[in-house]
Amino acid sequence: SQKIEQNSEALNIQEGKTATLTCNYTNYSPAYLQWYRQDPGRGPVFLLLIRENEKEKRKERLKVTFDTTLKQSLFHITASQPADSATYLCAITLYNNNDMRFGAGTRLTVKP
């Protein structure tokens, strides 16, 4: 069966450290993968998109990698801040299809 799994429900780290979140998928051939941020009581907000032929993408303190052999994406937040505390969702989009399938999310807490 098709699955999208994010490594843990919750991740706690100290301010200034790098947070690394994992997204693994099975029985999908994604055209691209996206990461979204969701704050309590709000809708998800787009952060980064990486295509299946790209290895890495960066945006300010954010970095995403995509390994189609391992069927895994890693999402990094460097120099983390308490304001980065939120739930982070990965989402897969398939070829010839513009709907997305989401993972369950990882709730990140950055402690001062």
Next chain:
Amino acid sequence: DAGVIQSPRHEVTEMGQEVTLRCKPISGHNSLFWYRQTMMRGLELLIYFNNNVPIDDSGMPEDRFSAKMPNASFSTLKIQPSEPRDSAVYFCASSGLGGETQYFGPGTRLLVL
């Protein structure tokens, strides 16, 4: 731009009642998506439209759920009759032409008693 607009933001109703959720996508966007989010099942796609035409409704739980998009600026998701297990946050999202990224509304929190 106002972003995706959803109404109502909160809805409390009794089992058996009809519920209608509303969405106004971002102007110029041609794809619209309805999602449901619960603690148990996460964020699930219910249905999506391209150019006002329903493309994939395989995520709609059952016949009690229906969605329409009569024009490019308005969509509804209706539940009739509602049941307590329908309690969730319902999100609408839209994307533009070629639309890889989706823009989500604030959601409607539905509680069916």
